[in-house]
Amino acid sequence: MNPFPTPRSERPACLAASSRQGLGRLVAVAGGMKRRAGRIAAAPVEEVLEALGEGALLLDPGRGLARANDAAGRLLGWPGKPPRRGTGLAALLRRAARLDAAQRRRILACAAALQGAADAAECEAGGLILRFRRLASGQTLIVLAATAGDEQAPRDPLTGLANRRAFHTSLTAALARPGASPVLLLLDLDRFKHINDSLGHPVGDALLRLVAERLRGRLRAEDLLARIGGDEFAILLEHADGVAGLAERLVELLGRPYLVEGHLANIGVSIGIALAPTDAGDPETLLRRADLALYEAKAEGRRGFRFFRPDMDIRAQARRTLETDLRRAVALDQFTLHYQPQLDLASGRLVGFEALLRWAHPTRGMVSPGEFVPLAEEIGLIIPIGAWVLREACREALRWPEDITIAVNVSPLQFEDGPGLIRAVQGALAASGLPGCRLEIEITEGVLLHDRKETLETLHRLRAMGVHIAMDDFGTGYSSLSQLRSFPFDKIKIDRSFATQIEAEGGSGKALVRAITAIGASLGMTVTVEGVETDVQARFVDDSGGHQIQGYLVSRPIPPEFIRALLARHNPHPGGPPHAGGQPHTGELGKKSSLQDNLGSRA
Amino acid sequence: MTPELHRVIYCSRGDIARDPSRARGELQRILAISRKNNAAAGLSGALIFASGNFAQVLEGPRAALEARFERIQGDPRHRDIKVLEFTAVTAREFPDWSMAFAGDLTADQQDPLAFVVFAGAYAHRASGSSAAVLGLLHGLVQREDIWSFA
Numbered sequence: 001m002n003p004f005p006t007p008r009s010e011r012p013a014c015l016a017a018s019s020r021q022g023l024g025r026l027v028a029v030a031g032g033m034k035r036r037a038g039r040i041a042a043a044p045v046e047e048v049l050e051a052l053g054e055g056a057l058l059l060d061p062g063r064g065l066a067r068a069n070d071a072a073g074r075l076l077g078w079p080g081k082p083p084r085r086g087t088g089l090a091a092l093l094r095r096a097a098r099l100d101a102a103q104r105r106r107i108l109a110c111a112a113a114l115q116g117a118a119d120a121a122e123c124e125a126g127g128l129i130l131r132f133r134r135l136a137s138g139q140t141l142i143v144l145a146a147t148a149g150d151e152q153a154p155r156d157p158l159t160g161l162a163n164r165r166a167f168h169t170s171l172t173a174a175l176a177r178p179g180a181s182p183v184l185l186l187l188d189l190d191r192f193k194h195i196n197d198s199l200g201h202p203v204g205d206a207l208l209r210l211v212a213e214r215l216r217g218r219l220r221a222e223d224l225l226a227r228i229g230g231d232e233f234a235i236l237l238e239h240a241d242g243v244a245g246l247a248e249r250l251v252e253l254l255g256r257p258y259l260v261e262g263h264l265a266n267i268g269v270s271i272g273i274a275l276a277p278t279d280a281g282d283p284e285t286l287l288r289r290a291d292l293a294l295y296e297a298k299a300e301g302r303r304g305f306r307f308f309r310p311d312m313d314i315r316a317q318a319r320r321t322l323e324t325d326l327r328r329a330v331a332l333d334q335f336t337l338h339y340q341p342q343l344d345l346a347s348g349r350l351v352g353f354e355a356l357l358r359w360a361h362p363t364r365g366m367v368s369p370g371e372f373v374p375l376a377e378e379i380g381l382i383i384p385i386g387a388w389v390l391r392e393a394c395r396e397a398l399r400w401p402e403d404i405t406i407a408v409n410v411s412p413l414q415f416e417d418g419p420g421l422i423r424a425v426q427g428a429l430a431a432s433g434l435p436g437c438r439l440e441i442e443i444t445e446g447v448l449l450h451d452r453k454e455t456l457e458t459l460h461r462l463r464a465m466g467v468h469i470a471m472d473d474f475g476t477g478y479s480s481l482s483q484l485r486s487f488p489f490d491k492i493k494i495d496r497s498f499a500t501q502i503e504a505e506g507g508s509g510k511a512l513v514r515a516i517t518a519i520g521a522s523l524g525m526t527v528t529v530e531g532v533e534t535d536v537q538a539r540f541v542d543d544s545g546g547h548q549i550q551g552y553l554v555s556r557p558i559p560p561e562f563i564r565a566l567l568a569r570h571n572p573h574p575g576g577p578p579h580a581g582g583q584p585h586t587g588e589l590g591k592k593s594s595l596q597d598n599l600g601s602r603a
Numbered sequence: 604m605t606p607e608l609h610r611v612i613y614c615s616r617g618d619i620a621r622d623p624s625r626a627r628g629e630l631q632r633i634l635a636i637s638r639k640n641n642a643a644a645g646l647s648g649a650l651i652f653a654s655g656n657f658a659q660v661l662e663g664p665r666a667a668l669e670a671r672f673e674r675i676q677g678d679p680r681h682r683d684i685k686v687l688e689f690t691a692v693t694a695r696e697f698p699d700w701s702m703a704f705a706g707d708l709t710a711d712q713q714d715p716l717a718f719v720v721f722a723g724a725y726a727h728r729a730s731g732s733s734a735a736v737l738g739l740l741h742g743l744v745q746r747e748d749i750w751s752f753a
């Protein structure tokens with residue numbers, strides 16, 4: 001009796017292509033077969049194999065794997081589930097993470113010996129003794145046992161792959177072979193840390209196992225794969241043929257979604273590649289150069305691969321020097337702040353200053369933030385530097401008239417530790433005695449891209465302290481407008497690139513400034529245009545309804561000792577709210593003379 | 604109710620033969636292996652192929668579902684896999700189907716409904732799209748009575 005009667009829907013699928021009624025050309029054809037319940041009971045031979053205590057593989061004659069016990073899986077180290085029935089010995093060994101190419105070859109040679117007269121053979125590879133025996137049934141039984149001292153086998157216990165030490169040994173050996181030209185790929189997962197932090201280590205570990213499996217599945221038997229760090233993998237290929245294609249496939253493959261432990265995970269990978277002997281002949285240099293290439297791959301937006309190029313070495317050298325200098329600068333207090341005024345168009349008065357970081361380098365002179373802030377962010381120095389800026393700016397601002405505010409830029413990295421940032425702001429306000437409402441924190445659009453919930457919480461807590469929040473460099477990032485709606489910003493600062501375009505022939509600057517100003521104003525935000533350098537630009541901002549300007553037209557950033565003089569010139573009658581006092585707004589830029597004054601302050 | 608019953612809905616862009624009869628062969632092979640594997644693993648679901656895109660609903664015990672998805676995502680016959688939904692569910696949508704199928708092999712004309720659904724799915728509107736894909740598949744599978752004589 002057929003235990004599985006064929007349901008109607010099990011008839012052979014037939015794909016119809018004709019047009020039908022209903023859903024247009026979409027044609028539903030045969031459905032799938034009904035699900036079946038129940039599993040086949042374990043065969044006795046499996047019990048025997050498990051009882052053996054040692055690793056055992058049973059191969060059918062010419063048909064590959066019949067059975068493998070759990071111990072064999074542990075000893076050979078295949079990532080994930082065991083190979084399927086019918087898998088050939090070569091494919092089986094390829095999936096055995098603990099073996100390298102030479103070891104696999106040795107085992108296959110041993111198996112080949114069995115094809116001849118012998119009905120037993122034995123070999124040793126990768127810390128294992130393998131005993132082959134041909135059974136009367138024609139099947140081959142392979143019994144595996146660890147050789148003595150295997151306890152410290154250099155395996156990564158999580159993935160079963162070679163670990164860093166084992167990889168290094170293999171790399172050294174590969175480079176030592178005469179005429180060899182191996183290729184080293186270093187892989188670093190993008191966003192893995194985020195998954196690990198937000199979903200927990202068990203999910204992170206399971207994800208790493210899937211990554212290892214995807215990689216192993218795409219490599220050839222002779223390629224060595226290792227896990228050399230938390231979310232770092234390394235691959236050693238015997239030669240460079242097709243390496244770019246492989247790297248591209250791996251990037252695509254690891255970038256596909258993962259379903260892991262009930263979660264959806266999306267990660268990516270960046271790959272750095274170095275070729276021996278062209279790029280280096282010794283393992284250390286080769287690793288370093290692949291790492292430099294990896295660094296560049298990451299820097300260029302991730303999810304990609306880069307080959308090492310000599311100029312990467314030169315840049316890395318410069319970066320190292322800068323890094324040493326920067327660490328010293330923090331220790332030696334080589335930073336200063338310059339201040340750029342912000343002018344209120346309606347009153348013609350200065351209403352605030354933006355603090356801008358300067359580094360007085362002992363030999364290079366003044367270094368601008370663009371040159372060192374990215375590095376400071378990368379090596380974490382931005383946190384202490386950022387806290388210093390807050391303290392120093394608040395301390396300085398306290399000496400100014402009470403209606404003048406101070407704006408401080410805060411890096412996305414500072415926002416990653418929200419409580420730390422809040423402590424830094426609280427500390428700066430408390431130490432200086434500056435009221436929170438005179439401090440304005442400027443953030444860039446990038447801040448809102450990550451961990452939005454936590455970031456918004458931090459922003460709200462800052463607001464609760466009276467601190468104002470400004471959106472800086474507006475219009476340069478992604479989805480700018482939707483960001484404006486995500487938080488009640490006090491101010492938006494239109495990026496300087498738009499000011500330049502105001503006067504450009506056929507440029508889009510005018511329309512953009514007008515549109516952004518209208519939106520900002522409708523949301524009740526102060527609109528400041530940065531980088532204003534000419535009267536024409538200033539007048540356009542005014543006519544468009546913009547509130548404030550900042551730029552060389554008013555003044556370049558100045559050292560603190562010049563602030564009093566600048567204020568005396570612009571705000572002759574101290575005190576008074578900016579919109580109420582000062583010159584009446586004529587709409588014809590009645591403060592023309594004061595603007596020209598400012599030009600005088602361009603050193 | 605099966606413990607840990609989960610459902611995944613994804614769409615992808617097909618990398619299969621352009622020629623309809625060869626495409627048919629490829630789809631038949633995909634369906635044959637799907638039905639065999641899914642039935643054995645206690646999985647059920649539905650697959651659609653329309654205007655060059657796939658969308659699939661796959662449901663069953665979590666571990667089996669995750670393992671099967673890991674095989675499917677690596678399949679070279681499609682790419683740009685976008686998971687629209689992966690969630691625990693209390694009941695199956697397609698309890699009777701190891702893999703129901705609905706397809707359109709003449710890609711010269713796009714089915715307007717499928718076109719809209721796929722466009723939405725790839726335009727970062729995962730939440731609404733998963734419901735739309737599900738609706739699309741339900742509509743088709745319920746009509747299976749009509750089509751199955753073919």
Ligand SMILES: Cc1cc2nc3c(=O)[nH]c(=O)nc-3n(C[C@H](O)[C@H](O)[C@H](O)COP(=O)(O)O)c2cc1C
Pocket residue numbers: 615633636637638640641650657659661671674675676677678680681702
């Ligand atoms: C769009 C698409 C959907 C698929 N759906 C399934 C499925 O539901 N179940 C399945 O077993 N295989 C499915 N496959 C096939 C798998 O990718 C893979 O070829 C097959 O599972 C391999 O089976 P194996 O593990 O027995 O080698 C699908 C493939 C494609 C391209």
